[in-house]
Amino acid sequence: MPPRAALMNLLTQLRGLFEPVLAPHAGDPGKLADYLGMIRPAANPDHGDYQANFAMPLAKATGKKPPELAKEVVAALPANDLVESATVAGPGFINLKLKSDFLAAAVRGVATDPRLGVPPADPPKRYVIDYSSPNVAKPLHVGHLRSTIIGDALARVLRFQGHTVVTDNHLGDWGTQFGMLIYGYRNFLDQAAYEADPVRELARLYVHVRNQFKQGDDEDEGPTDDPVKKACQEETAKLHAGDPANLALWNQFMPHCLAEVQAIYDRLGILPFDFEHGESFYNPMLQGVVDDLIATGTAAVSQGAVVVPNAAGKVPTTPEELKKEEPPAIVRKRDGAFTYTTSDLATVRYRVEHFRPDAMLYVVDFRQALHFKTFFAQARRMGYDRVELTHISFGSVLGENRRPFATRSGGVPELGRLIDEAVQLGLAKYEESYESRKASGHDVPDLTDAVKRDIAEAVGVGAIKYGDLSQNRTSDYVFSYDKMLATEGNTATYMQYAYARCCAIFRKENVDPARFRSDPPAVVLAEPAERALALQLLRFPEAVDAAAADYLPHLVTGYLWDLAKSYSVFFESCPVLKAPSPELRDSRLLLVDLVARVIRQALDLLGIRVVERM
RNA sequence: GCGCCCGUAGCUCAACUGGAUAGAGCACCCGCCUUCUAAGCGGGUGGUUGCGGGUUCGAGUCCCGCCGGGCGUACCA
Numbered sequence: 001m002p003p004r005a006a007l008m009n010l011l012t013q014l015r016g017l018f019e020p021v022l023a024p025h026a027g028d029p030g031k032l033a034d035y036l037g038m039i040r041p042a043a044n045p046d047h048g049d050y051q052a053n054f055a056m057p058l059a060k061a062t063g064k065k066p067p068e069l070a071k072e073v074v075a076a077l078p079a080n081d082l083v084e085s086a087t088v089a090g091p092g093f094i095n096l097k098l099k100s101d102f103l104a105a106a107v108r109g110v111a112t113d114p115r116l117g118v119p120p121a122d123p124p125k126r127y128v129i130d131y132s133s134p135n136v137a138k139p140l141h142v143g144h145l146r147s148t149i150i151g152d153a154l155a156r157v158l159r160f161q162g163h164t165v166v167t168d169n170h171l172g173d174w175g176t177q178f179g180m181l182i183y184g185y186r187n188f189l190d191q192a193a194y195e196a197d198p199v200r201e202l203a204r205l206y207v208h209v210r211n212q213f214k215q216g217d218d219e220d221e222g223p224t225d226d227p228v229k230k231a232c233q234e235e236t237a238k239l240h241a242g243d244p245a246n247l248a249l250w251n252q253f254m255p256h257c258l259a260e261v262q263a264i265y266d267r268l269g270i271l272p273f274d275f276e277h278g279e280s281f282y283n284p285m286l287q288g289v290v291d292d293l294i295a296t297g298t299a300a301v302s303q304g305a306v307v308v309p310n311a312a313g314k315v316p317t318t319p320e321e322l323k324k325e326e327p328p329a330i331v332r333k334r335d336g337a338f339t340y341t342t343s344d345l346a347t348v349r350y351r352v353e354h355f356r357p358d359a360m361l362y363v364v365d366f367r368q369a370l371h372f373k374t375f376f377a378q379a380r381r382m383g384y385d386r387v388e389l390t391h392i393s394f395g396s397v398l399g400e401n402r403r404p405f406a407t408r409s410g411g412v413p414e415l416g417r418l419i420d421e422a423v424q425l426g427l428a429k430y431e432e433s434y435e436s437r438k439a440s441g442h443d444v445p446d447l448t449d450a451v452k453r454d455i456a457e458a459v460g461v462g463a464i465k466y467g468d469l470s471q472n473r474t475s476d477y478v479f480s481y482d483k484m485l486a487t488e489g490n491t492a493t494y495m496q497y498a499y500a501r502c503c504a505i506f507r508k509e510n511v512d513p514a515r516f517r518s519d520p521p522a523v524v525l526a527e528p529a530e531r532a533l534a535l536q537l538l539r540f541p542e543a544v545d546a547a548a549a550d551y552l553p554h555l556v557t558g559y560l561w562d563l564a565k566s567y568s569v570f571f572e573s574c575p576v577l578k579a580p581s582p583e584l585r586d587s588r589l590l591l592v593d594l595v596a597r598v599i600r601q602a603l604d605l606l607g608i609r610v611v612e613r614m
Numbered sequence: 615g616c617g618c619c620c621g622u623a624g625c626u627c628a629a630c631u632g633g634a635u636a637g638a639g640c641a642c643c644c645g646c647c648u649u650c651u652a653a654g655c656g657g658g659u660g661g662u663u664g665c666g667g668g669u670u671c672g673a674g675u676c677c678c679g680c681c682g683g684g685c686g687u688a689c690c691a
Binding site: 041047051057066090093135176279304316322325327330334337340366368369371393395396433434442443471472475478482488491493500503506509565568573577592614 | 615616620625627628632633636637638640647648649650651652653655684685686687688689
């Protein structure tokens with residue numbers, strides 16, 4: 001058994017060390033937690049490994065001088081085997097350097113831990129995550145990318161922490177798009193093509209019908225003078241009214257539509273959803289939701305529609321109010337149809353009853369912020385006020401021209417094509433790199449075409465996902481193959497390459513890594529690069545915690561970048577197989593194995609594959 | 615009109631939510647392959663954090679006002 005301490009993250013341990021010393025100064029426990037929170041990784045490595053910034057505010061609260069208080073606290077720290085030095089600097093910063101022996105022992109402990117030092121969540125919570133949510137009647141496009149991969153990454157991170165996560169894909173399976181498919185099927189079907197490849201033919205029909213719409217018109221509901229669009233809306237209305245023929249077609253189409261979406265999910269490495277309860281699933285419940293809202297007096301009739309109040313609890317009616325106030329949310333339109341607010345309210349009720357979650361996360365782009373604000377407020381009014389409701393908002397994917405990403409012809413790029421392109425470029429990169437490395441006499445593995453294609457797939461798909469996940473999700477980002485497929489910098493390729501270099505060491509002399517996990521040798525941290533790498537390895541739990549706490553996957557990529565850089569430095573300066581002594585060789589092999597495991601695990605949290613050779 | 619978000623190096627982005635001298639990558643310049651993959655490593659140039667006030671020991675971060683941009687503003691989702 002590794003020492004218990006090794007399974008806690010470094011920050012937690014440091015805070016634990018300061019807690020008893022700080023408690024008498026801090027006053028109430030809430031403040032204490034704030035002050036402990038001011039212990040953090042050093043911003044500048046010259047200042048040590050960690051730094052504590054609580055002395056300034058604490059001194060202010062107690063009327064002391066910050067440096068003196070800092071010195072007092074340092075002097076009162078209990079004896080421990082963790083901190084090498086704690087020095088007071090500047091206006092009262094405490095710079096902390098950890099003992100190398102401690103780091104070495106901790107790394108050795110982590111080596112035996114399948115969780116790589118990440119403590120199980122305590123207590124574990126139940127999450128429902130709603131993401132991807134495509135219209136299944138048409139091909140996935142770039143607009144679905146972020147929700148899908150951010151949601152998938154969050155599900156992976158929270159599950160890895162030990163939480164229970166229910167993933168639910170709120171499919172758009174009941175909208176106008178199905179009227180379009182039905183209309184297309186009735187009027188433009190190529191029967192032979194449909195029998196041969198129904199998915200492809202349905203996709204063709206969708207595009208074909210879409211192209212019949214007048215220029216500039218969209219698929220939205222609402223009055224139209226476009227005859228084709230009108231016909232599609234009528235087919236949709238018949239479907240919703242329960243028309244047997246249309247319903248039969250819908251049932252016939254659905255498996256094919258789902259298969260098409262699933263093919264993309266498979267390629268992107270998206271975990272299977274626990275549920276795919278789409279609009280059609282909630283449709284029967286909508287009337288009941290509205291009835292209840294009316295019965296309880298929460299809903300009001302306004303301008304012929306049934307509405308619920310805005311987040312401020314008001315239903316603006318006069319022109320002045322309408323100008324200033326946020327609008328109410330419509331739960332039943334004048335024409336009797338329900339809206340996505342109705343559906344979302346039904347969904348909350350269903351999920352609370354069936355899953356009993358502590359939190360529900362909606363991974364949806366930022367433009368729907370107002371909808372979620374209004375809808376969450378209403379859900380709380382309905383008594384769902386003990387469940388965390390969070391809109392995991394994200395920015396737009398832009399083209400190189402900083403406008404919403406589009407194809408040259410102006411259309412919305414299909415996801416499948418984007419992946420194809422990235423994979424093809426990934427393959428070209430590989431060939432290029434292979435040639436240049438070979439020309440310089442490097443020991444590049446010769447690979448079969450099948451293996452190369454596999455590498456290209458991992459690199460290409462990884463590039464798209466990492467390129468996205470490495471951005472702060474709240475900001476827009478520019479979709480650029482050049483940037484995401486770069487071999488330098490904070491990219492998937494760099495991480496995958498670092499992983500492959502780890503594998504190469506073990507492969508070279510056919511070393512079995514099992515021993516480093518079950519019966520780890522002593523770890524020696526003599527070189528600066530070894531120490532820095534060990535510290536980085538031990539920070540993995542911090543990164544996972546931080547990413548989960550604010551639902552920010554880019555904190556995992558930031559960590560990976562630091563780790564992989566540390567490894568590259570180590571790789572350059574510390575021979576492993578030809579280490580100066582057998583002890584050092586063993587120690588370094590352990591480090592390399594652990595680096596490989598952490599990189600693989602961290603990439604897995606992002607849903608990105610590794611390959612053994614590149 | 616009102617509301618939300620954004621503005622950081624030539625470009626693309628960080629900055630652990632108020633901490634020390636604002637960091638990376640690309641691009642540009644210089645250097646490193648008879649030792650495990652050079653898709654690598656080291657060094658250098660580059661900043662009035664849109665502008666102006668304020669809050670305080672300390673502001674890219676918080677507050678106010680401008681300028682510029684994106685998005686949203688009841689019957690699409």
